[in-house]
Amino acid sequence: MTEPAEQTTSQSPDPALRETALAGEHEELGASFTDFGGWRMPLKYSSELEEHHAVRTAAGLFDLSHMGEIRVVGPEAGTFLNTALVGNLAALAVGKARYSLICREDGGILDDLIAYRITEQEYLVVPNAANRELVAAALEERVWAFNAAHGSETEVWDESDGISLIAVQGPRSQEIISSVVRLDETFIVEELGYYASTTVTIGGQEVLLARTGYTGEDGFELFLPHDKAGALWRALREAGSDAGLTPCGLACRDSLRLEAGMPLYGNELSTERTSFEAGLPVVSFSKEEDFVGRAALEAAKAEGRGRTSGQRLVGLKGLGRRAGRSGYSVVLPEEAPDAGAAADAEGPGRVVGVVTSGQPSPTLGYPIAMAYVDVEHLEPGTRLDIDLRGKPQPFEVVELPFYVRT
Structure with missing residues (x-):
């Protein structure tokens, strides 16, 4: 969120x-x-x-x-949400909630949100504050097309106010x-x-x-x-x-x-990224509905986006005292014997990613960051630097989340 x-x-x-x-x-x-x-x-x-x-x-x-709070109501509300969001909301039991995404046709993320199934015929969709109007407009547009195609009377109400x-x-x-x-x-x-x-x-x-x-x-x-x-x-x-x-x-x-390794829309999530790059296993290709962005996401999955090509979101643990911030470059360190063939070819200092969020961790006592990094450098333990305005600071790749409650 x-x-x-x-x-x-x-x-x-x-x-x-x-x-x-x-x-x-x-x-x-x-x-x-x-x-x-x-x-x-x-x-x-x-x-x-x-x-x-x-x-x-x-x-x-x-x-x-x-x-935001957007109500979706009707006998086919779940089926409609299956066409509008990437997750399988029709399979959600009454009283349960599911984290999901609403995407564009090209697979880019419009917003991440939570959908609650209130009754058999009623859902509450909670988008982020900055995207509330955009999400409400997208759902209203998509429900109009859904109703026209299926003879449905599903309704979407923005109740946020x-x-x-x-x-x-x-x-x-x-x-x-x-x-x-x-x-x-x-x-x-x-x-x-x-x-x-x-x-x-x-x-x-x-x-x-x-x-x-x-x-x-x-x-x-x-x-x-x-x-x-x-x-x-x-x-x-x-x-x-x-x-x-x-x-x-x-x-x-x-x-x-x-x-907790939770993504922030506008930092980790945007229309320029897909769920595969963000490491979010929330897309249901097993559902029957042709949801918005399905074809693009199937193509991205087939080409190994975020796995064998492109970049993926990772955690970075600081080995020094200074923290990286959003927008700072992630670079190969001066000494990177395990950085891969690309590093051997182009040498240290090469930009391999960008920080999306970063600050000192009050709970853990060291700097942490999330960053999109080239897939060649995803292995936990990989040494990378964050370029803090011309001064490289040492970090290493770790699995998310940084903190897990006991």
């Missing part, structure tokens, strides 16, 4: 920026704000390192109400959520599986509760109407006060997802 690739902080509200229903709550907590995709969002409340560690050790509270999304992430998240739901629903929270959703009651309000997240920790996401968001935010803060629940902004969300 997505967070800002570049961030600028501001304290004074900009009338040109949209705000979530929780903007007042963030201001009371003294948040620093950032302009993200036209939204004024909390970047951090105190220290982004403290917020990061709170999620890893206890729990963090996030406002994600800038994300009426829904808030709050997340609780961290090892104590289940304890916190269990304490705010109705007493006879506590077992529902405890038994809810990963990438699953259900309806619970909190303070008399019906809430869609999903066990999903973007931090690498156990966690929950809660969908509810805007006018009920403030009460839920305050109830969660009170319930989590003894469990270390900490309000968290977008800054630590970005460092958390990077440690």
Whole structure:
């Protein structure tokens, strides 16, 4: 999913920026704000390192109400989504969720998203905030063509303007959520599986509760109407006060997802990349439907894109102290005896990739980065450098994710 690739902080509200229903709550907590995709969002409340560690050790509270919510409804809703997205959504059981992609005809990624099957005839599709309107428009265009071709009456509604999304992430998240739901629903929270959703009651309000997240920790996401968001935010803060629940902004969300090896649209994912280069095994070629981008993706798979040709996304572990950043070149090191025939032919310093995300890892204590690298240099343990403005810094290829919760 997505967070800002570049961030600028501001304290004074900009009338040109949209705000979530929780903007007042963030201001009371003294948040620093950032302009993200036209939204004024909390970047951090105190220290982004403290917020990061709170999620890893206890729990963090996030406002994600800038994300999109698109409802797809009808007896053939699953079949339609199978033509619009690369995954097999028709096979998804009620109450389950699936990570998927929406692509162009050429296989380029328009967005990564999560689809929840609410009932047999209803899905909730959650795209990234910056791509919400693009995804909604694409689904509306595709459903029109689907309905015309199949005599279907499937409907697509963009409900983003009426829904808030709050997340609780961290090892104590289940304890916190269990304490705010109705007493006879506590077992529902405890038994809810990963990438699953259900309806619970909190303070008399019906809430869609999903066990999903973007931090690498156990966690929950809660969908509810805007006018009920403030009460839920305050109830969660009170319930989590003894469990270390900490309000968290977008800054630590970005460092958390990077440690967990989760891609960021606009950095790791774009229309210039396919799922094969991104290392995302989410394309279902076994489903019958001719989904948008299928022919291009079948051709890319046949030519070994991201496996025997082109580039693929890898993790890079820093062997020094300095971190690489998005856009920095990945180059062959001065001494690269195992760098392959291409290195022997063209020598050290040759550019073999580009960093998509990078920063010091608060949890692991060393620099980490994700980068697209030529397929000849994918083997874990391969030594590569990141060119930090003319100063090569040593890294090595590692398998993603960098961090796995225990």
